[in-house]
Amino acid sequence: MSMEEPKVVWALEGYSKADEFLRTEYPVSREQILQLREVIKPDADDPGMLYCYSVPVEVWPAVDAILRCGPPDPGLDYFTSAYAAE
Numbered sequence: 001m002s003m004e005e006p007k008v009v010w011a012l013e014g015y016s017k018a019d020e021f022l023r024t025e026y027p028v029s030r031e032q033i034l035q036l037r038e039v040i041k042p043d044a045d046d047p048g049m050l051y052c053y054s055v056p057v058e059v060w061p062a063v064d065a066i067l068r069c070g071p072p073d074p075g076l077d078y079f080t081s082a083y084a085a086e
Helices: 030-036 057-067
Strands: 010-014 022-028 076-084
Touching: 010 030, 022 030, 022 076, 030 057, 030 076
Parallel strands: none
Antiparallel strands: 010 022, 010 076
16 A cells, blocks of 8 residues: 555544544545654555554644644554555
8 A cells, every 4th residue: 555546545544542442534635644744654565554653742832733633542543544445
């Protein structure tokens, strides 16, 4: 899977700190992921942010400015993710 494929879907996911289950998923567009790369530095071999990356609370104001997703839930750990659309 590459960033150029039309069927790539990105998301901001929130997992419960208590049981690690997925509790929330916020869609991220291709344009937004390009902006998020400036805030959440991907690995050098992953410019399309296809791997999973932790979203630290310290960068949340910048993430919210890009995604307009509101404040983080303190009971969740957040990550970016990408997967092939069905």
